[in-house]
Each structure stands twice: as structure tokens, then as C-alpha cells.
Amino acid sequence: MSLSALAYVGIRSDDLGEWADYATNLLGMQMVDRSKKTLSLRMDDRKQRFIIHDDPGGGLKLMGWEVASRADLETVCNKLEEAKVPYSQMTPTLCEERFVKEGIVLNDPAGNRVEIVLEPALADDGFVPGRSISGFVTGPLGLGHAVLTVPDMDETCRFYQEVLGFKLSDFVLSPFKAYFFHTNSRHHSLALIEMPKLGTHHLMMELYNLDDVGQGYDIALTKPERIGATLGRHSNDFMTSFYTFTPSKFMIEYGWGGKSINVDTWEPYEMKDGPSLWGHERAWLDEAGRERAREMRMNAAKNNVREPVYVTGDNYRVSEIDCLWWNTEARNR
Ligand SMILES: [Fe+2]
Numbered sequence: 001m002s003l004s005a006l007a008y009v010g011i012r013s014d015d016l017g018e019w020a021d022y023a024t025n026l027l028g029m030q031m032v033d034r035s036k037k038t039l040s041l042r043m044d045d046r047k048q049r050f051i052i053h054d055d056p057g058g059g060l061k062l063m064g065w066e067v068a069s070r071a072d073l074e075t076v077c078n079k080l081e082e083a084k085v086p087y088s089q090m091t092p093t094l095c096e097e098r099f100v101k102e103g104i105v106l107n108d109p110a111g112n113r114v115e116i117v118l119e120p121a122l123a124d125d126g127f128v129p130g131r132s133i134s135g136f137v138t139g140p141l142g143l144g145h146a147v148l149t150v151p152d153m154d155e156t157c158r159f160y161q162e163v164l165g166f167k168l169s170d171f172v173l174s175p176f177k178a179y180f181f182h183t184n185s186r187h188h189s190l191a192l193i194e195m196p197k198l199g200t201h202h203l204m205m206e207l208y209n210l211d212d213v214g215q216g217y218d219i220a221l222t223k224p225e226r227i228g229a230t231l232g233r234h235s236n237d238f239m240t241s242f243y244t245f246t247p248s249k250f251m252i253e254y255g256w257g258g259k260s261i262n263v264d265t266w267e268p269y270e271m272k273d274g275p276s277l278w279g280h281e282r283a284w285l286d287e288a289g290r291e292r293a294r295e296m297r298m299n300a301a302k303n304n305v306r307e308p309v310y311v312t313g314d315n316y317r318v319s320e321i322d323c324l325w326w327n328t329e330a331r332n333r
Pocket of ligand 1: 007145147202204253
């Protein structure tokens with residue numbers, strides 16, 4: 001596998017002040033630098049994860065993907081040359097701005113700017129969250145996932161799989177068409193939704209503790225108009241999450257409990273139960289789409305679609321309850 005994780009993102013916004021408030025007070029990120037033109041945010045031991053650019057238009061301006069070694073970077077360059085995809089080396093100034101050792105810049109077939117980088121720098125001091133949270137699940141899994149809307153699904157899917165080496169996790173054809181890709185054991189680091197307009201659907205950030213998400217939901221609900229999807233649980237990565245609209249119009253999914261997969265044995269499949277097991281009432285879907293999504297959730301519930309929770313180490317207690325009925329029931333499942 002060539003790319004190892006989503007390292008950072010650049011975001012367009014004409015309101016850096018609103019972003020500073022949203023990122024620190026709701027998401028719990030740390031603001032590290034603010035100039036007239038950019039806002040730099042941390043979410044872990046890395047120097048920078050989000051760069052908010054004073055650019056109109058909203059949405060993602062760029063995605064920065066990391067590779068584990070120079071050999072992997074060379075493999076990516078060879079693949080791009082074979083596929084006749086133009087790319088350029090990052091200048092020393094750009095590497096300094098991104099806090100990386102080196103990297104390349106290119107566009108995907110839909111026109112999204114992609115940067116592929118080596119050795120993103122660690123900060124000298126610890127992460128100080130903007131509000132009290134236990135922290136984000138990042139490390140080898142990267143900052144989370146990015147979901148883009150593309151008008152031409154086939155060409156873009158082919159590029160990410162055949163040229164950049166992403167692997168298909170699964171896909172859904174109703175109530176919308178979406179493909180989910182992994183590049184590490186996070187169920188998906190990238191997803192594409194077919195829509196007429198090129199854009200950014202959402203970014204996902206995963207928290208260590210379910211209460212971080214619930215407490216964030218309470219904060220989000222103080223301005224209900226910014227809820228993009230209510231609290232719910234996804235049927236593919238099992239993430240319990242809610243969505244809010246960012247000041248850049250796309251959404252951030254704020255979640256807990258994402259499934260990890262074995263990348264060597266994983267087999268992709270079509271999800272037939274819809275995108276969510278429960279909840280996730282989507283403000284961004286039209287009424288017909290919402291109705292279809294609701295119907296699929298009701299059917300999933302009727303059909304006994306229930307999944308175990310995925311919990312990080314030191315973040316759970318196994319119940320002392322020893323119930324014969326449940327033990328038999330669990331075994332039968
Ligand atoms: Fe998501």
C-alpha cells in the first residue's frame with residue numbers, strides 16, 4: 001500500500017474568526033497560529049492538522065496524504081508517471097508551511113488538490129485541547145476520513161484505487177451512491193459520494209471517549225441549525241457520531257467507536273441495510289432521500305441488524321454480569 005494515512009487538510013473560509021470559535025469550542029482542537037491569511041490547528045502531537053485559508057468558496061482546498069518512506073513516495077511517483085498524471089515537487093517554502101520533509105503536488109481527475117508528503121513534523125510541546133476532551137484517535141490511522149462529492153464517480157474511483165493504491169472497503173447504492181476506501185486499518189480514510197457538483201461532503205474526526213461526542217453534541221445543539229445529521233450509528237464503520245455544518249459549508253462528523261479492519265483479509269461488499277443502523281437524520285438530504293433512509297433504518301432494526309462496539313484499550317470495563325440467557329443468546333448469534 002502506497003499511502004499510509006490522511007496527514008492534514010487545507011480548508012477554504014472567508015471567516016477565520018468563526019472557524020477559530022468552531023474548531024476550539026466545539027471540536028476541541030488547539031489553535032496554534034493565526035495570521036491574516038491562515039489559521040493553523042492541532043489535534044494531537046503533530047504540528048498541524050487543519051490549515052484554514054482565507055479563501056472564498058468553502059470546502060476543502062487540499063488533502064495532504066502521508067507515505068511511510070521515501071521508497072513509497074518513489075512508488076507513487078512511478079505510478080503517476082505510468083498513468084500520465086502530472087505532478088510537481090513541493091518547494092522548500094511549501095514544505096516549511098506544511099511542516100513536512102518533502103512532498104509532491106497533483107490534482108485528482110475531479111480537480112481536487114492532493115499533496116503526498118514524507119515525515120510530517122511532531123510538535124515540541126503537548127496537545128492542549130480547546131475544550132475538555134480525552135483526545136482524538138489519530139496516529140497510524142491519520143486524522144480521520146475525508147468524504148468528497150464527485151460528478152464522475154468511475155474515473156475518480158479508478159484513480160484512487162489503481163494509481164494511489166486505496167482499497168475498496170464497501171459501497172452503498174441507495175439512498176445515495178457512495179464508495180468507501182481504506183489505506184490503513186481505519187475502515188475508510190476516503191469516501192466518494194456521487195453528486196452533480198464537485199465538493200466536500202464531510203471530514204470525520206474520531207474521539208477516544210463516547211462522552212466527548214455526547215458532550216460535543218450538547219454544545220452543537222445550542223445552535224440546532226448547524227446540525228447536519230443527528231446522533232446515530234453507521235452500518236459500515238460502526239461509528240457513533242453526529243454531523244455539524246462548518247463555517248466552510250461542508251460538515252464535520254464527530255464520532256466514536258470506529259471499526260478497525262484487517263487490511264490483508266478484508267473483502268469489499270455492497271451494503272444493503274443503508275448507511276446508518278439508527279439515527280443520523282440527514283438535514284442535507286431531500287425529503288425523498290430522508291424518507292428512504294428512515295425506511296432502511298426501520299428495516300435494519302426489524303431484521304436484527306445490530307453490531308458489537310469497537311473500543312480502544314483502557315477505555316472500557318467488562319461487565320461482571322454473568323447471565324445464562326444472554327450467554328446462550330450471544331453464542332447463538
Ligand atoms: Fe463519515
